[in-house]
Amino acid sequence: MSAPKKVVLAYSGGLDTSIILKWLQTEYGCEVVTFTADLGQGEELEPARKKAEMLGIRPENIYIEDLREEFVRDFVFPMMRANALYEGLYLLGTSIARPLISKRLVEIAAMTGADAVAHGATGKGNDQVRFELSAYALNPEIKVIAPWRLWSLTSRTKLLEFAEANQIPIAKDKRGEAPFSVDANLLHTSSEGKVLENPGEEAPDYVYQRTVHPEDAPDAPEMVEITFEKGDAVAIDGVAMSPAAILTRLNELGGKHGVGRLDLVENRFVGMKSRGIYETPGGTILLEAHRGIEQITLDSGAGHLKDSIMPRYAELIYNGFWFSPEREMLQALIDKSQEHVTGTVRVKLYKGLARTVARWSDRSLYSEAHVTFEEDAGAYDQKDAQGFIQLNALRLKLIASRNRRLKG
Amino acid sequence: MSAPKKVVLAYSGGLDTSIILKWLQTEYGCEVVTFTADLGQGEELEPARKKAEMLGIRPENIYIEDLREEFVRDFVFPMMRANALYEGLYLLGTSIARPLISKRLVEIAAMTGADAVAHGATGKGNDQVRFELSAYALNPEIKVIAPWRLWSLTSRTKLLEFAEANQIPIAKDKRGEAPFSVDANLLHTSSEGKVLENPGEEAPDYVYQRTVHPEDAPDAPEMVEITFEKGDAVAIDGVAMSPAAILTRLNELGGKHGVGRLDLVENRFVGMKSRGIYETPGGTILLEAHRGIEQITLDSGAGHLKDSIMPRYAELIYNGFWFSPEREMLQALIDKSQEHVTGTVRVKLYKGLARTVARWSDRSLYSEAHVTFEEDAGAYDQKDAQGFIQLNALRLKLIASRNRRLKG
């Protein structure tokens, strides 16, 4: 790979990406464009602008964008339609944010004439894969620079020395090493590393940042009603809201009631196991409610097919293949199923639990006339079950007869 | 089907199966053998013996058996190895009990020279299918009699009239109709019908029978440690126990903390949707813990394969195909994966939640050396990620190049 001439850097404004910014300038002598996105991580973005300016970035090369609506509408919601869970439990909060960041990096590179993009993910994790697969899928000629795989700043000491040598301000609390590593966006907060590296030891309470401890949650349950249209949440308690507003509101409710905590040892795409603490308050409620509305509006054939491909869909997102033909094919299948996933679900929140307790819809396939224990007025002829069972049993009988014949 | 000569009836001792008993005698003039099993439903069995005797069954034709260990060891535990959930949520508590009952019915028929078996399941539900597919798979010549699909006793009034006409005692509380229908065994209690038939209305509190309301559960969390060997639980808090003893103990713990409630609208095999309230206290803890131990002992290739076939496995059990070649093939696959699923998991129980908080094993595949954010002493070369990403990206780049070529 020849040296880049102009690089768009995914820039948080923090110490690490500031060091990367400077390193790119000194290593390649290249122009740097910074891109800072609000994905709902809960940090102000303007300080990132000031810092970038201070590090010599020209104002027209500083991109700061609020992507929260696009994030929820075009990434989180499509994924929620699938009820996606990685390894049975993980709601993919980090995974789903990466493709959007890459998409904007590549778009800004096109706008600014940059030939490269750069990110601050390490060589051990999944995020490097997600960033880079997305970037290459969107622009096969783009160069991707991953400084953590390239440079010699392999210890905290060396990083701080580099920062000092390059006049990068270091916040006091960044002198020492953080006790764990955090990623956050509107869907979740993840924590991993350091004090969490022994999966046989419980995570300390202070790791959790976004949800109260269930023990500290209100003693009274709270109900919330979520309305869906074609598989997407569109209103809370009867009030129509934008995608990001819905997730924000559910995060407040979930956080208050301690909903959505997960302590998981997962399998990274790069081959090793990793322990993470995830907090996904609003997403957990949303998944529960989406399942609730599908229960009455989705046919069993459709639902079972969705269930059977879900693990693969979740794996694709986890592994970074959002922008791949197979993810798009699965999305087409999933979206096709959601045409009538419209209606309202009541979820009860209490001390960490989010449980569907009622759901209704004018698209409901639930037929009280058919299922009732009472007289059903001819909706269902119980005698049909006889033939249904006989024909389902036929092959089993033929097997049993064969096996008897062999023994006999 | 010619008339049966001797029938083995799955007999609970309750009013309904007593009516069936009498109906079989009067309808076919046949000899009846009763089979009453203890699957952990929490009822005494000896009253069933007395009642059967009173209804004219000869003592040698009364079979009463404690199947709890076989139930948990040979049915519940194999299913738990698969992390089986039907439609994402249901732990299959009723489904998994039916094949065992059928197996014993068929075996007792062979012992007693009976040519038929009979059950008390209705023509609208899944249980008839499960009973009958299992029976036919084990004996292709057996006759199966399902009185609910045959007789004219189609109202409560007619049933009571038949009971009175045949000197079947009717408990006072059976005069009126139960407000909902219940099934119970060591794995779960299910409730459905009547007051539960509108899925848009919350289930009344009195439906729940086996778990306290989370709001009434203890204010202090409780920890439980479950030890697994080859995928099966073998000890609780360090004390080795039999399979049924383990599930019994976990039921106590789960019930006390309000764990394992589920309000579900599910798709029946016979084609309609049905709403059920399930309480699976011990099973919910067991599933959580099994996932916890798999997280560190199961390889990702193995785990993802298991995840991908799980929905099909669960569907087979739900639909009554326990004794089918495909269930046995999937079981072989699942069991093969469990060789090293050995170790201990700590689960925190609190107000309805059961959450893994720690897990350890001498079979662990978790490698702190590889994953650590600290210096890893060469365990992992971050530069390898470059090639890994490049080759995973190659096809995506080729697609992107093609698409550019077409547009350009």
Add this chain to the structure above:
Amino acid sequence: MSAPKKVVLAYSGGLDTSIILKWLQTEYGCEVVTFTADLGQGEELEPARKKAEMLGIRPENIYIEDLREEFVRDFVFPMMRANALYEGLYLLGTSIARPLISKRLVEIAAMTGADAVAHGATGKGNDQVRFELSAYALNPEIKVIAPWRLWSLTSRTKLLEFAEANQIPIAKDKRGEAPFSVDANLLHTSSEGKVLENPGEEAPDYVYQRTVHPEDAPDAPEMVEITFEKGDAVAIDGVAMSPAAILTRLNELGGKHGVGRLDLVENRFVGMKSRGIYETPGGTILLEAHRGIEQITLDSGAGHLKDSIMPRYAELIYNGFWFSPEREMLQALIDKSQEHVTGTVRVKLYKGLARTVARWSDRSLYSEAHVTFEEDAGAYDQKDAQGFIQLNALRLKLIASRNRRLKG
């Protein structure tokens, strides 16, 4: 089911459906509408009109339609996009025709105010299921009458007696029983029953009707070039043609060269095994060519996903679930993959073989620059393979280390 008032009958003009026509009139005293479709079965339709008139059907109640283009365009081609094979070998020639017939039956019922449809499939086969599931999926109120499951005409003798008693003319060659049963349309001819019922005996030569014996095929191979657009064949040897014209032409070519014969024992949906002889000359060439063009235009991720869901898709069509949400979901997935399946394939036909020998496309993803054994000018860095292998191997190494540790 109450008696039908007006019935639309799938009517071939042959003896059996003429008997059904009369039986419907006499059994129910109902008005009968006949529907005769040209699906390419190779029989003239006007004799059916005459016969219907002769049996008393009013002219406005006789529907005769050429459905060949709709059949190929909306049923055969979508299925071909999936490379659908039932049980690895069967091209689903009968299965795919049934939903279209049911669709027209239901539509004609709506137009003519009929409350029922009727078909001539027996109670042992798959076709009854396919007809009826399709009809119910399109009109949940429709009555479906399957005389073979209802009447007492259970022997050849009784049928002929009924025909004679009702002045239904009997062709001389219909007096005796056919040596096997045939179904035909533009996609295939199937033969089953009678002389074919022992799968241990070879099918007699005279069973084959649509393809020459490979031994009698021309001694010289013949090449054919098929051009695809978005997964559908659009031209042969450079000449653009309609869907039905393409299949007709490929049938000629395949038939001449003995292509597309299959002797199969398959599993019917209703539970038993059945032996069929299938001739699918054009379809076999089409499948081979479609695979050929996908080889260069379809990405591996897309192709492997398609392969993995194909058996389920084929099973749905075989079982009669064309008009089901899950078939439509799978179709959405498949169609999504075909956007760039455009290009031309050369297939060599010789003595029963149809083999792709060349394929080209301006959408090709094949990159000689990447794959070449020659100098590749930097298209591919062989050193990337090192990292790719190391990270793919990591989990296998961790397993091996664990296993050594346990033994050590």
Add this chain to the structure above:
Amino acid sequence: MSAPKKVVLAYSGGLDTSIILKWLQTEYGCEVVTFTADLGQGEELEPARKKAEMLGIRPENIYIEDLREEFVRDFVFPMMRANALYEGLYLLGTSIARPLISKRLVEIAAMTGADAVAHGATGKGNDQVRFELSAYALNPEIKVIAPWRLWSLTSRTKLLEFAEANQIPIAKDKRGEAPFSVDANLLHTSSEGKVLENPGEEAPDYVYQRTVHPEDAPDAPEMVEITFEKGDAVAIDGVAMSPAAILTRLNELGGKHGVGRLDLVENRFVGMKSRGIYETPGGTILLEAHRGIEQITLDSGAGHLKDSIMPRYAELIYNGFWFSPEREMLQALIDKSQEHVTGTVRVKLYKGLARTVARWSDRSLYSEAHVTFEEDAGAYDQKDAQGFIQLNALRLKLIASRNRRLKG
């Protein structure tokens, strides 16, 4: 990776692996052990011994082994039980040989105290991945040396110069470059590269080495009967034979009749497409026959499950994951299904075709009594189909009713 001290080299005796041998000695100053295996590639092995000696390998470091029986019994046959085809068409002839070679390399390394193994696969292909994943799965500490990814001998000229400088004899026909690259073993011969690199041009006739051109095959068909026990071929035309003898005999028959040719563009694991010409004469017959015997002995539930996992199984083998937990899990599933896959199949060979024409077994599940068009003596009650269809249709009716309600 530190320099190896002792290396076991997969050595063919040809020019390329002789150059590797010398390069290992000169590059690392290490001891070299050669391993030459007879997998049925059709070359004598003793010349390899002489050549190794000539290149300075000590006699005790020269391993020459006939692995044909192990290859067929433990690798080819298990794969055949699955009816494995990669991308719908490829019988995996090269893929399945690599794990066995790696297994022996690692075992010989253990016996000889070597710390490394080496292979002659290039950095562009799948074989490097297969060799190395297998080696690492069997010994996580082993070093694997892939000279083609390491050295500077990147042109034919440089290779020949190195050979000459190191006294490696060069056969006259090796001076020029081969027109394509070949791999062969008892299962297949593959050809790729050079003249085959344009998939739009037909492969020249001279590429085919193992099968006659169908046009040149005998004008008379030939029948062969293959007997299976538990899924494995055990006899041909009634004569019991060892696994390797069976495959050898089928290769003769297939080769003579031009059976088993394939011209394929496939997707390599390393990301690009590649065109290969495969000849798998015996394997093609075996697959056809195995399917034939499964048709009558395997239940539909078992067969459809096998079909649904086959693509994944084939992909695992293609990608080099033979020694992985998931391949072993799938194998357990497949093997479980084969218990009754016992019986005989007659296959007709003619001009490139291999077609099942008859099959019989005492384990057959085919029931003429059930399927017959004749009177079936009550084996099957056609009225059962009514209930079977009604309950299968129920959900489709509920959907249709819902959709009507919405429109109405």
